[in-house]
Amino acid sequence: MKQDIEFLAPLYAKADVNFVKGKGAWLFDSKGKEYLDFASGISVNALGHSHPAIIKAIKKQSEKFLHLSNLFPNEPQIKLAKKMLSLTKFGKEKGKAFFCNSGAEANEAAIKFARKYFFSKGEKNRVEIISFVNSFHGRTYGSLAATGQEKLKIGFGAMPAGFKHVEWNDAEALKKAVGKNTAAIMLEPVVAEGGVLMPSKKFIKTINDLKKQNGCLVVADEIQMGVGRCGAISCSELYGIKADITTWAKPLGGGLPLGMVLMSADIAKNLQPGDHGTTFGGNPVSCAAGLAALEIISKPKFLKNVLERSVQLRAGLEVLAKKYKFLGEIRGEGLLFGIETQKPVADLVAACRNQRLLVLRAGTNVLRLLPPLTITKNEAKEALKRMETAFSIFPLDEK
Ligand SMILES: Cc1ncc(COP(=O)(O)O)c(C=O)c1O
Known part of the structure; x- marks a missing residue:
């Protein structure tokens, strides 16, 4: 759209289409043409567009209050934290939740909490975060430093110190990289943005063994795969990754901006008022929308x-x-x-x-x-049909 180019910074390669409405798995452009949405706002719209339960929850909460700040408790936050804890291992472990606004912020907080944990135990040099080549953890300095894609860092000056990257699925390299200053191994259970790369069983076992032997923490970034996309609420739990901290965003707010960190009781107990915070994080309307979505997603x-x-x-x-x-x-x-x-x-x-x-x-x-x-069986069928037609413009045997 011409006006988009005129008024917005050119940070995205946007498609030239003007969507005016969405319903379920479908989007409609200004000419009334229907599109099957297999992008879901990059994993955000887990229940598709305009889900009635989410709309109802947003309306209901917005009539009470839109924002309070984190200086006062609010019910939607408490309910969503309780629900997420009960759906993950952190509930049984008496873990705690921290709310923020996005995936990058959740990872930023996770990195800070991991470092603070060791600082509080007197291990002040234990600050190193080990993450993986091709990973994506966000665009803020901490989460970008953890991200294993060097091209995304070009032109932005020095990254924060204390980050190392190891090849994905290279158990031996990971063993060599972990040492006395390692605070955490940080991973996406499936490397999503970086190419949909699956973890090997051996790799997961190595991570769990290293955690046990070295005492470092494990941070699992559930931002793209968690909250149902993997067929379970937690992808790290599905894969048997023994995470101490998990980070959540994308679908968590039911389509509104919301991020979350779940952490073990041990990590939470070292945090004090003022250590970290956010004005908007855990916005009551986002939490109410997220809770409405989660009630549906968590049904077997x-x-x-x-x-x-x-x-x-x-x-x-x-x-x-x-x-x-x-x-x-x-x-x-x-x-x-x-x-x-x-x-x-x-x-x-x-x-x-x-x-x-x-x-x-x-x-x-x-x-x-x-x-x-x-998505329904018929919508999945329709997507495959459209893909087949799309690919048919290329010769069958062309590489
Ligand atoms: C695995 C993962 N972590 C973190 C992020 C960053 O999330 P946000 O864009 O909400 O900051 C993303 C976004 O694509 C992601 O896929």
Whole structure:
């Protein structure tokens, strides 16, 4: 859109389409054309667009108050914290929650809490955070320093000290990197933005063993995979990763901005008023919307649909990958899919958009699908059909 270019900083390569309305898995442009949304606002719209339960919760809370600050308790925060704790291992461990506004902020807080934990124990040099090549943890300085993609740091000066990156799935390199100053190993259970890279069982075992032997903490970034996308509430728990801190955002606010850190009781007890904070974090309307979404997502029947649609889509994608030589390995968990391609991903994303199917890229050569978790069998079928039509503009045997 011309006005977008005129008034907004050119930080995004935006598609030239003007959406005016959304309903479920569908978006409608100003000409009334329907698009099947397999991007979900980059994993935010877990229940699709305009879900009635979320709208109702937003209306109800907004009639009470929009904002209080964190100087006073508010009920939606308490309810959402209680619910998230009860749905994860942190509930049983008497863990605690911290609310913020976004994924980057949640990771920023997690890094600070991990360092403060060791500081409080008298281990003042234990500040090092070890994360992984190709990971994505956010754009603020701490979360960017943890991010394992050097290209994103160019031009922004020195990153904060105390961050190391190890190749993903390289258990031996990780063993070498962890030492007496390691505060935490920080990982996405599935490296999402960086190419949909799965962890090996050996790698997860190494992380858990290192935590035990070295005493370092484990921080799991659940921001893209958590809250149902993997077919469970917690992807790190699904994979048996023994995290001390988990970070959440994207779908957590039901479509409104919200981030969260869940931490063990041991970590929480070292934090004091004034150590960290935020004006907007845990906004009551966002928490009410998030709670309404979570009540639905956490139902076993809902999560079963995620897994069933996952099987259906994977089978359909395998057929496409057999047919078109330029498609390669299909990776993912639940309703995150990455399809390797030898063609420029931007061309495939555009071809899908021409068929009114919205998809994303991941890394340099991976097409990423992030449908809403509510998709039906027919919508999954329709997406596969549109993808097939989109790919048919390329010759079958072309690499
Ligand atoms: C795994 C992961 N961590 C952190 C972030 C950063 O979240 P936000 O954009 O809300 O700051 C993202 C965003 O894509 C993400 O996928």
